[in-house]
Structure formats: C-alpha cells, structure tokens
Amino acid sequence: MTITTQKPNLLTPQDVAERLGVSTTTLATWRCTKRYALTYIKVGRLVRYRLADLEAFEASREHEVGL
Numbered sequence: 096m097t098i099t100t101q102k103p104n105l106l107t108p109q110d111v112a113e114r115l116g117v118s119t120t121t122l123a124t125w126r127c128t129k130r131y132a133l134t135y136i137k138v139g140r141l142v143r144y145r146l147a148d149l150e151a152f153e154a155s156r157e158h159e160v161g162l
Contacts, residue, residue: 105143
C-alpha cells in the first residue's frame, strides 16, 4: 500500500476560513443565508468544501482594475 502526499480534495471550514481571511462563523452565515455561491458538502453534521469549488469561487470574485 502506497500513501502519497497531495493536496486534500475536501477542506474543513477552518481551512477555508483561514484561506479566505474570514471566520468560520462568517462561513456558517454565508451557508445559512446563501449570500455567496460557495458550494459545500454536508455529511451528517460535517461541512466540507471541495478545493476546486473554492478555487472557482475565488476566481468568480476576482476584479480587474482598468488603467
């Protein structure tokens, strides 16, 4: 059996909050109010985020500054 080290596909709310610079409470509020379209997975009481969904969310929030 070979174990490889790679980026995890599923991130915890703590991982996402740290990456986005917000609190886990803010993420919970976004989920509850559907304020932002940040897709998440719910397994029982656990919430997880796919890395690809988080990257797509970040890209959708990107703004260009015109000169």
